[in-house]
Amino acid sequence: xxxxxxxxxxxxxxxxxSSTAASSCQHHRRxxxxxxxxxxxxxxxxxxxxxAVSDGGNSQKPFIAFxxxxxxxxxxxxxxxxxxxxxxxxxxAGDLLRHEIASGSxxxxxxxxxxxxxRIVPSEITVELIRKAMETSNxxxxxxxxxxRCEENRIAFERTVGREPDIVxxxxxxxxxxxxxxxxxxxxxxxxxxxxxxxxxxVFESLNIPVVDYYSSRGKVHKINAMGTADxxxxxxxxxxxxxxxxxxxAVEKEKWRAGTGTATQRNxxxxxxxxxxxxxxxxxxxSPDCE
Ligand SMILES: Nc1ncnc2c1ncn2[C@@H]1O[C@H](COP(=O)(O)OP(=O)(O)O)[C@@H](O)[C@H]1O
Ligand SMILES: Nc1ccn([C@@H]2O[C@H](COP(=O)(O)OP(=O)(O)O)[C@@H](O)[C@H]2O)c(=O)n1
Ligand SMILES: [Mg+2]
Numbered sequence: 001x002x003x004x005x006x007x008x009x010x011x012x013x014x015x016x017x018s019s020t021a022a023s024s025c026q027h028h029r030r031x032x033x034x035x036x037x038x039x040x041x042x043x044x045x046x047x048x049x050x051x052a053v054s055d056g057g058n059s060q061k062p063f064i065a066f067x068x069x070x071x072x073x074x075x076x077x078x079x080x081x082x083x084x085x086x087x088x089x090x091x092x093a094g095d096l097l098r099h100e101i102a103s104g105s106x107x108x109x110x111x112x113x114x115x116x117x118x119r120i121v122p123s124e125i126t127v128e129l130i131r132k133a134m135e136t137s138n139x140x141x142x143x144x145x146x147x148x149r150c151e152e153n154r155i156a157f158e159r160t161v162g163r164e165p166d167i168v169x170x171x172x173x174x175x176x177x178x179x180x181x182x183x184x185x186x187x188x189x190x191x192x193x194x195x196x197x198x199x200x201x202x203v204f205e206s207l208n209i210p211v212v213d214y215y216s217s218r219g220k221v222h223k224i225n226a227m228g229t230a231d232x233x234x235x236x237x238x239x240x241x242x243x244x245x246x247x248x249x250x251a252v253e254k255e256k257w258r259a260g261t262g263t264a265t266q267r268n269x270x271x272x273x274x275x276x277x278x279x280x281x282x283x284x285x286x287x288s289p290d291c292e
Contacts, residue, residue, distance in 0.1 A: 063141045067172030071200045072178035074228045079145045089139035093147035096129040120201030123156035150207035168215040173226035
């Protein structure tokens with residue numbers, strides 16, 4: 001039985017319902033470059049797991065996922081679900097900016113004017129809000145929702161925080177669907193009107209898609225088709241994060257095994273299981289007679 005379960009786990013391909021941007025992109029095909037290097041899944045998964053089991057959230061180096069997509073593509077909705085099922089802190093750049101407006105600060109007035117016009121707030125303001133929120137949350141896994149919106153955002157983040165994200169999740173949604181969702185959002189937002197929405201869509205195409213292309217060329221983008229119900233979309237999202245978590249556990253076992261717990265003569269069923277995982281992770285096909 002354990003063998004059958006292991007076989008099923010091992011033979012499952014790496015994230016399947018999402019895809020790296022190199023594969024078909026229904027709504028933004030023309031923008032996305034093929035990945036220059038494949039996503040280093042083992043390394044990524046190991047990092048995901050080691051952060052997930054780190055000691056009480058004191059890690060200095062959280063696992064960072066940027067969550068991108070056009071306005072109304074469902075970033076916020078999906079982030080809430082990921083945070084609740086996978087233990088991420090959810091930092092929404094837009095929410096941080098709106099809190100700053102609500103605080104009545106001088107900066108808040110400038111931010112309000114920019115948001116009303118659908119433009120992008122200066123990077124130093126947004127990056128500083130995100131940096132503080134990361135520090136305060138002290139989380140070991142962080143979703144940064146709606147950021148970076150432009151190359152300037154991206155460069156400012158990487159300079160200030162000193163690193164790139166571990167993955168980028170991109171919600172791919174057709175424009176007419178985004179407009180429909182935004183007009184129905186009904187949260188009293190100053191920017192959910194048709195005039196500002198048009199401007200936001202232009203800004204998305206001209207400034208945000210280049211950021212997706214950049215991370216795509218770095219092999220970091222997982223594209224999710226954002227059409228369907230929120231629950232259907234979350235099934236694809238769940239598979240992506242579950243794969244990272246499953247593969248991460250196997251990678252940890254591999255390291256333990258390599259550290260010397262199993263020799264050929266001492267193998268018990270657990271050692272065999274780990275040996276199979278080892279072979280698979282090393283890129284060899286596992287002979288698993290209990291599975292098809
Ligand atoms: N899959 C979906 N189908 C229909 N409506 C959705 C879906 N996902 C989110 N929504 C709704 O669309 C609006 C925009 O979603 P939101 O998560 O705020 O998107 P974003 O953060 O990308 O702007 C919200 O009113 C939300 O309830
Ligand atoms: N990185 C960011 C994120 C948001 N913003 C501003 O905040 C507005 C709302 O962002 P948001 O992420 O809440 O919007 P949605 O895409 O979720 O609808 C954007 O249109 C920008 O004006 C920004 O300037 N820089
Ligand atoms: Mg949002």
